[in-house]
Each structure stands twice: as C-alpha cells, then as structure tokens.
Amino acid sequence: MILNFEAGILSKKAREVPNSDIALSCRVRLARNLSGARFPDWATERDRERVFAQVRDALKAEAPEFRVEPVAVYEEQEREILYESHLISKDLLERAAGGGVAVAPDGSVCVMINEEDHLRIQGFADGLDMEAAWRAADALDTRLESHLEYAWSPRLGYLTACPSNVGTGLRASAMLHLLGLRLLGELDAVVRGLERMRLLVRGIGGEGSEAAGQIYQISNMDSLGLDERAIVGRVSRICAEVVRQEQNARVRLIQESPLILTDCLARSLSVLQNARLLATSEALEFLSAMRLGASLGLFSRIKVPEVDKLILTMQPGHLQKGSGLTLTSDERDEMRAEYLSRKVANVKLKC
Amino acid sequence: MKCELCHKAEAEKAIRRSVEGEEQELYVCGSCAQEVSREKKPSPAEASGETQRPSSPEAGLPPLPLMGMILDAAFEIVGRAANPQAEQTCPACGITRTEYRKSSRLGCPACYEAFAKELDAAVLEMHRSLQHAGKSPAKARAAWQRQQIEKALDEAVKGQRYEEAIDLRDRLRRLDHPETQGGPT
Numbered sequence: 001m002i003l004n005f006e007a008g009i010l011s012k013k014a015r016e017v018p019n020s021d022i023a024l025s026c027r028v029r030l031a032r033n034l035s036g037a038r039f040p041d042w043a044t045e046r047d048r049e050r051v052f053a054q055v056r057d058a059l060k061a062e063a064p065e066f067r068v069e070p071v072a073v074y075e076e077q078e079r080e081i082l083y084e085s086h087l088i089s090k091d092l093l094e095r096a097a098g099g100g101v102a103v104a105p106d107g108s109v110c111v112m113i114n115e116e117d118h119l120r121i122q123g124f125a126d127g128l129d130m131e132a133a134w135r136a137a138d139a140l141d142t143r144l145e146s147h148l149e150y151a152w153s154p155r156l157g158y159l160t161a162c163p164s165n166v167g168t169g170l171r172a173s174a175m176l177h178l179l180g181l182r183l184l185g186e187l188d189a190v191v192r193g194l195e196r197m198r199l200l201v202r203g204i205g206g207e208g209s210e211a212a213g214q215i216y217q218i219s220n221m222d223s224l225g226l227d228e229r230a231i232v233g234r235v236s237r238i239c240a241e242v243v244r245q246e247q248n249a250r251v252r253l254i255q256e257s258p259l260i261l262t263d264c265l266a267r268s269l270s271v272l273q274n275a276r277l278l279a280t281s282e283a284l285e286f287l288s289a290m291r292l293g294a295s296l297g298l299f300s301r302i303k304v305p306e307v308d309k310l311i312l313t314m315q316p317g318h319l320q321k322g323s324g325l326t327l328t329s330d331e332r333d334e335m336r337a338e339y340l341s342r343k344v345a346n347v348k349l350k351c
Numbered sequence: 352m353k354c355e356l357c358h359k360a361e362a363e364k365a366i367r368r369s370v371e372g373e374e375q376e377l378y379v380c381g382s383c384a385q386e387v388s389r390e391k392k393p394s395p396a397e398a399s400g401e402t403q404r405p406s407s408p409e410a411g412l413p414p415l416p417l418m419g420m421i422l423d424a425a426f427e428i429v430g431r432a433a434n435p436q437a438e439q440t441c442p443a444c445g446i447t448r449t450e451y452r453k454s455s456r457l458g459c460p461a462c463y464e465a466f467a468k469e470l471d472a473a474v475l476e477m478h479r480s481l482q483h484a485g486k487s488p489a490k491a492r493a494a495w496q497r498q499q500i501e502k503a504l505d506e507a508v509k510g511q512r513y514e515e516a517i518d519l520r521d522r523l524r525r526l527d528h529p530e531t532q533g534g535p536t
Contacts, residue, residue, distance in 0.1 A: 033460060035491075038444050042458040116456070138486075145488040151460035152491040156474070157483030159460040163474050166463075168485040193362065197378045225480025237355070238378075 017127035021295035021304050022243045024175040028134040030141050031160045031169035032119040033151045039161035040114040048098020048114045055113050058147035059102050071099040080317025091115050109136045116161050130172055130236040167224025172235040179214040179292045180249035183260055212281045213288035262351055265293040272344045278337040287311050300348045354380035441465035497526055
C-alpha cells in the first residue's frame with residue numbers, strides 16, 4: 001500500500017499562521033462508540049471487524065472523499081509514518097484485526113477505528129485555531145451519526161471505554177514548544193499551574209510520552225459537565241496565555257540572559273552539523289533549539305517551517321521511506337546524523 | 352498562570368460562573384474569587400453541593416490523583432458494603448468488576464449501568480460532574496424522549512389522569528409524524 005503522507009501535520013504549514021512559532025498544531029478529538037457492541041479492548045477479532053465494516057460503510061456514504069483502510073494493509077514503515085504524523089496512535093499501530101484509519105484528502109480530519117474506542121474522530125488545525133479543528137471533527141461526527149447508532153445516555157453523554165473520556169468524548173489539545181520557559185527555569189511552575197487548572201500536560205507523543213524537545217501537548221482533563229464549545233474555548237484561552245508566557249520568556253532570554261540562549265543555539269547547531277550518530281530523541285533536542293533560534297531570527301538560512309519539516313522527516317519511518325531501505329537502529333542513527341548535517345550545513349548563527 | 356479576570360495576579364482558584372447563559376470555569380486570583388463570590392448567589396444545585404467535589408469547593412483544586420487510584424478508591428468504598436462473595440458482572444458483555452479494575456477500561460456501554468454505583472463515584476471525581484451538557488445524537492435523543500413520554504403516559508393512565516394522557520399520546524404521535532401540527536383527534 002503506497003500513500004502520499006505529505007498531509008502530515010507538521011509538514012503542511014505553507015502559509016503564515018499566527019503563533020505557529022510556539023504552537024505547532026492543535027487537535028480536537030471526539031470519542032464515539034456503537035451501541036450494543038463491546039469496546040475494542042474486550043471485543044473479539046470478529047466483533048472489531050464488524051465494527052470496522054459498519055464505520056467504513058458510514059464513511060463511504062457520508063464522506064466518500066475519505067480514504068478508509070484497515071491498518072494491516074499498510075507496510076510497517078507506512079504505519080510508522082502515520083504515527084509520526086500524529087494521525088494514529090501507538091495503540092492503533094499495534095492493533096491487529098479490525099484496526100482502521102480514515103483520512104481526509106487534505107489531512108485535516110482523521111478517524112481511528114477500533115483504537116481505545118470504536119471511533120476517534122480527530123480534527124487538526126495549524127497554530128492555535130482549535131475552533132477550526134473542532135468544527136471539522138464535529139461536522140464529520142454529525143454526518144456519521146445518521147448512519148451509526150452511537151452509545152449515548154442523557155445523563156453521561158457519549159459512553160466511552162474509559163470513564164475519563166465520558167460525556168462529550170472531547171479532548172482538545174495543542175502542541176506547544178516551550179524551550180524559552182525551560183531555559184529560564186520557569187517551565188515547572190507553568191506545568192504545575194496548568195495541572196492545577198485541570199489541564200493535562202504530556203509529551204509530543206501523547207499519553208505516557210516524554211516531552212522530548214520541550215514540545216508539550218496540553219489538553220482538557222474534564223470531558224463531562226461542560227459543552228463542547230466551552231471546553232474548546234477554555235483550552236484555547238489557556239493555551240493562548242501559555243503562548244504569551246513563552247513569548248515573554250523569549251524576550252527576557254534575549255535581553256537578560258543572552259549568553260544562555262546563544263550558548264544553547266551554538267552547541268545545538270554545532271552538534272547537528274558535525275555529529276556522526278544521532279538518535280531520534282537526541283536530534284529532537286537539538287532541533288528544538290534550532291526552532292527557537294529560527295523563530296527569533298538568530299539563524300541565517302533556516303526558518304521555523306523548515307525546522308518543523310526536519311523534526312518530522314528525521315523520524316524513523318520518514319527516514320526509511322526517504323531512503324527506500326529498511327535499516328537497523330544504528331544505521332538509522334548514522335543516516336539521521338548525515339541527513340541533518342547536510343540540511344543545516346549552510347546555517348549560521350548571527351550572533 | 353495569570354488570573355483570567357484581572358490578567359494581573361497569579362491564578363489560585365477555580366470558580367464556575369455563568370456568562371451569557373453558558374457555564375464557564377475560570378481560574379482566578381484570590382481577590383477576583385472573593386469579588387465573584389460576593390456577586391454570585393448560589394444555585395439550588397450548588398447550595399446542595401450536587402455538582403461540587405465532596406471536599407470544600409472553595410479551597411482550590413488538589414492535584415488530580417491517577418485515574419487507577421480514583422477507580423480503586425471508588426470500588427473499594429462500594430466493595431466494603433457489597434457481598435464479597437458475589438463478583439459483580441455486566442449482564443451484556445460478561446466483564447467482571449475485577450477485570451475492569453485491572454484494565455481501567457470498561458467492556459461495553461452497558462457496563463455504565465452494571466457498575467453504576469462505583470462508576471458514578473469515579474466519574475464525579477474525574478470530571479466533577481455527573482451530568483452531560485453537550486451534544487446529543489438525534490436518534491438517541493429522540494429514542495430517549497420517546498421512552499420518557501411513554502413512561503409518563505403509562506403513569507398518567509394508571510393514575511386516571513386522562514387529559515394528561517391524551518396530551519402525552521399526542522406528543523408521541525408528533526414524534527412519529529413531525530409534519531403533523533394539528534391538535535388532538
């Protein structure tokens with residue numbers, strides 16, 4: 001199965017998006033389940049395949065432009081690419097029978113089928129345009145509900161496999177790059193503040209992942225008791241405030257601690273230009289610094305969207321697809337170092 | 352994080368207030384929280400503590416425990432009162448309480464009814480609410496409305512409240528034929 005994965009979230013920023021130097025992207029997902037069917041984790045393979053067929057038929061009727069495929073039809077590398085592009089989760093990657101994925105042609109909406117819930121409808125948008133992400137997911141959900149009988153109760157709303165998602169089934173999240181706050185030693189206080197406000201703070205890969213490269217996913221904890229618009233509005237407002245704090249931190253770094261900043265940028269550029277072996281997480285740390293420098297205009301010949309593209313394309317699935325080879329971990333590290341040193345060879349620190 | 356009202360002081364507390372008819376949660380500093388609580392008259396639900404956390408609602412939010420701990424605590428409390436010999440099972444999917452507790456994931460939508468006691472405590476702890484306030488699928492909403500009207504009709508007939516029963520019967524007919532706007536026949 002060959003797919004054009006250029007619809008990856010990080011790679012599709014062609015235009016200027018407000019706050020995109022700090023907010024990489026945002027997502028709103030809706031968890032939905034079919035009435036009378038076991039949730040995927042407790043279902044038999046046959047149950048899951050039946051659910052997949054129902055969802056595929058509903059998508060064909062209501063959203064024929066979507067490409068709907070079982071996850072199993074994709075080669076391992078392509079599944080990795082879907083994961084690295086944030087279209088599917090690690091759980092779905094490993095789901096055998098019944099796991100499926102449906103993607104809109106422009107990559108703005110994706111449905112995971114038989115992940116933790118029967119459907120996970122995800123709307124994506126650049127920067128902090130969470131309202132757009134929500135509208136996209138909500139519109140597809142409304143179209144699908146005429147073909148599917150959702151599990152729903154007037155008291156608890158949409159019934160989900162895990163009670164932490166019950167109610168609206170909505171999780172609104174933004175991916176924020178917070179290296180400025182980290183360099184000033186203020187990030188932990190911000191994270192604690194967010195958690196006190198009942199927001200979840202996770203790493204770039206979502207639940208259970210580390211915040212490699214100081215890229216954090218911030219999302220709502222509560223999905224019951226407020227309506228969708230209120231949840232999306234609240235997460236959006238708080239994330240905008242975090243973006244302002246990061247902007248402020250970056251200004252203070254330049255004015256008050258220029259040596260800390262330039263040292264970090266110079267070291268990162270030097271490693272990326274000269275390293276012979278680079279693991280993904282290590283490369284992400286240095287590219288994170290490149291991203292900060294590029295957003296502050298401190299590097300010549302590289303801009304934030306180009307760094308974002310490197311963050312995506314240096315990951316294992318993309319790297320192997322680019323080379324057309326299946327590589328061992330050590331071989332990938334060597335190829336990553338060579339690839340990145342070539343891409344940043346002409347970049348110079350201005351100060 | 353700055354206060355969402357004055358945007359100056361650090362936010363310390365979570366408050367709920369109604370803005371243009373929409374319930375919003377805001378994180379505010381101490382003085383704004385006092386200001387709002389002076390303006391706000393408690394609703395009957397708030398007065399009875401229906402949708403609030405069991406511990407003092409004005410005392411700020413404690414850090415959220417891990418979900419597994421919440422579920423364990425909820426099941427532990429209810430389990431003490433239950434017969435330890437009887438392993439509760441969902442009649443629809445057959446999953447037991449023990450299996451659910453181990454995985455933190457339910458077996459099917461009917462588990463929400465089967466384990467309602469334990470789950471309500473856990474859901475309240477997780478979301479600080481037990482009442483959905485968002486979107487509803489048209490088909491499920493219509494089925495629920497029908498069920499409610501049928502129940503009320505049954506009770507009205509049993510109680511020999513025939514005028515009310517005729518009204519309810521007409522409402523059922525309108526659900527079947529929404530284009531019919533006429534009165535009772």
